[in-house]
Structure formats: structure tokens, C-alpha cells
Amino acid sequence: MLKRIFDILFSLIVVATILIWLIPLIAILILITTGEKPFFFQQRVGKQGKLFNIFKLRTMKGYPPVNDPLLSAEETVRITKMGKFLRKYRIDEFPQFINVLIGDMSIVGPRPERQQFLDNIIKEIPNYADLQCLKPGITSLGQIRFGYADTFAQMKIRARYDLVYLDNLSLWTDIKIILYTIVVVIKGKGK
DSSP states (O other), X not given: OHHHHHHHHHHHHHIIIIIHHHHHXXXXXXXXXXXXXXXXXXXXXXXXXXXXXXXXXXXXXXXXXXXXXXXXXXXXXXXOHHHHHHXXXXXXXXXXXXXXXXXXXXXXXXXXXXXXXXXXXXXXXXXXXXXXXXXXXXXXXXXXXTOOOSSHHHHHHHHHHHHHHHHTOSHHHHHHHHHHHHHHHHHTOOO
């Protein structure tokens, strides 16, 4: 309950102070530079396996294959110039604060995976299924310690960090991860 209250308050502050002006500005720039819709919705797996649509700012041209999810390395040719900037500073993830307010996500939690990738990770690391008791997060220990995964082998490494998070659940852990995330965003350590 404390985590949910923290998520709502933190998200409201971010939306009211930053996103209310930043998201419309970036959406207009994406529309002008690419001619495509600025927002992108993708189905991810949430708490207890519930599917939800994650909100993101568009960083790629066109649409990915519906039945064939690709890893980051396979998608690099579709990334726009502005998309590279948005990813580097993780700005493309900012609309997920709406997912938090809706209740699909938390500020901190395991990475929200696509069903096929989640199934593959669980085959290789069975206890990864234990993370299904948590809401996925905008940020995670795996995201700040490892970052984006370009291959399935990298996904498995990042997944192990999220299992470490499960063993260390606390509001203090969440606050530390948020602070590390702010440093990652400011330094532009995304890909």
C-alpha cells in the first residue's frame, strides 16, 4: 500500500512539473520530423501475467512485426535521429508515468517484458516467474545496472538484477534506484 501511495504521489509530481509541458513539445517535434504519430503503444506483461499497453514516445520509423518481437539490435535500422536522443536520455519512457497512475505499473519494479521474451526468460531462469507478483516498473535495478538488452543473452543478465531487486524489496531500495535512474538520465547513459 505504501509503495502504491508513493507511486501515485511521485507520478503526479513528475506529470505536473515536467511532463505537462515536455511531452506535448516532444510530440510536436516527433510529428514534424517523422510525419508519424508521436505515441507508441505496445502490449507488455504486468502483475500476475495481466497484459496491458505500455505508453512510449515513438523513436522508430514504421511499425514492428506484430507476431515477431525483435530485440533492440534487430531494430536499430528503424531508430530515428530524434529517437536516438530520446533513448539516450530515456525520455521515450516518460509517458509510462500515465501507466503508473492507471495502476498497470510502478515507478520501480522488474522490466515490463513482451510475452514471448518473458516466456523465453522463464524457460532459462525458472525463478524469474516469481517477479510476476510485482507490478513492472518504469525503472529497475536491471535497467540501471545493465541497461537495454540487444540480445537474449543480455536479457538474461538484466533479468538476474531484477531477481536481486525481488530479494531486497523496500521503499529505501526504490528510492536508491530512482536516484540512480536520475543520474543515468542526466548523463545520457541510455542507448
